[in-house]
Amino acid sequence: MELNEFVEKFAEQFEDTDSSEITATTNYRELEEWSSLVGMMVIAFVKMDMGKTVTGDDLKACKSVEQLYNLIMAK
Amino acid sequence: MGGYNPFSLEGKTILVTGASSGIGRATATACSKMGATVVATGRNPQKLEATLITLEGDSNQIIAADLTIDEDVKNLVYQIPKLDGIVHCAGIGHRMPAKLLTMTEVEKVMNSNFISAVSLQTQLINAKKVNKASSVVFVASAAPHMPALGNAAYTASKAAIIGYAKCLALELAPRNIRVNCICPAMVWTDLIMQEGVGKEELEQAQLKYPLKRYGQPDDVANLAIYLLSDASQWMTNSCIDITGGTNEL
Numbered sequence: 405m406e407l408n409e410f411v412e413k414f415a416e417q418f419e420d421t422d423s424s425e426i427t428a429t430t431n432y433r434e435l436e437e438w439s440s441l442v443g444m445m446v447i448a449f450v451k452m453d454m455g456k457t458v459t460g461d462d463l464k465a466c467k468s469v470e471q472l473y474n475l476i477m478a479k
Numbered sequence: 480m481g482g483y484n485p486f487s488l489e490g491k492t493i494l495v496t497g498a499s500s501g502i503g504r505a506t507a508t509a510c511s512k513m514g515a516t517v518v519a520t521g522r523n524p525q526k527l528e529a530t531l532i533t534l535e536g537d538s539n540q541i542i543a544a545d546l547t548i549d550e551d552v553k554n555l556v557y558q559i560p561k562l563d564g565i566v567h568c569a570g571i572g573h574r575m576p577a578k579l580l581t582m583t584e585v586e587k588v589m590n591s592n593f594i595s596a597v598s599l600q601t602q603l604i605n606a607k608k609v610n611k612a613s614s615v616v617f618v619a620s621a622a623p624h625m626p627a628l629g630n631a632a633y634t635a636s637k638a639a640i641i642g643y644a645k646c647l648a649l650e651l652a653p654r655n656i657r658v659n660c661i662c663p664a665m666v667w668t669d670l671i672m673q674e675g676v677g678k679e680e681l682e683q684a685q686l687k688y689p690l691k692r693y694g695q696p697d698d699v700a701n702l703a704i705y706l707l708s709d710a711s712q713w714m715t716n717s718c719i720d721i722t723g724g725t726n727e728l
Contacts, residue, residue: 441629444575444629445579448579459676461680462677
């Protein structure tokens with residue numbers, strides 16, 4: 405999966421945050437809607453669409469969406 | 480006082496499902512140490528062999544069966560001797576936000592955690608394999624009264640088995656057969672090592688429990704021994720929490 409597509413899918417996990425607010429450099433954990441439930445949705449989409457396992461600790465360790473993408477791709 | 484042991488399972492034959500790992504294996508082992516003859520069942524023959532090695536005594540047996548497959552249940556029921564105790568440990572974990580649940584997954588969780596146990600129990604009764612004054616134990620979960628994110632399907636399956644057990648207790652009481660549920664909070668087994676939850680996270684999370692740790696399979700096995708033994712002969716229709724003191728998973 406390319407970064408652009410990842411960012412798009414990542415943004416889809418949010419209900420109320422407009423996708424235009426989320427780019428590769430967004431610090432997602434500072435978004436108002438970010439929560440452990442959204443985190444769980446991200447974990448699920450990474451598993452289903454990318455076949456990779458990302459943990460809650462991984463989500464905490466990354467700041468930007470791109471960082472998370474790179475971490476996942478390195479797995 | 481010598482020899483006084485109300486928790487002894489001497490002379491009892493006990494079926495343990497899900498005995499190839501986790502709480503099931505610990506329960507099978509503990510039962511054999513308390514003197515029971517154990518029939519251990521699970522899906523994986525190799526893992527069952529490993530369980531058999533941990534059992535004390537010579538008369539224990541293992542029977543591989545996938546309880547979600549009707550033919551396997553029939554074979555199992557046909558092969559096993561008459562029972563004085565059954566511990567339903569077989570089950571799977573599941574974690575997925577409600578928004579993303581697929582019905583295929585929900586069916587899988589319900590089949591593994593609820594329908595297969597009901598099917599086995601029904602067939603055991605009909606085949607007259609359950610002796611008078613037996614004890615039936617369902618390893619349910621504290622989840623139904625401790626809702627957690629992503630736990631909807633799992634929690635529903637455990638609530639279902641608790642509801643079933645409570646009615647079964649009434650129906651089997653005339654034959655002095657007791658039915659109880661064990662409701663553990665988080666226990667260190669493969670079941671809690673779900674996708675997206677790292678061991679380090681769980682190790683940190685367990686510190687929130689008043690006793691500062693998640694349970695071990697033996698903690699649950701020891702409660703099962705009590706429920707299987709004559710020490711609990713006035714106990715039926717109960718759901719016992721075993722949680723390390725926590726009020727949330």
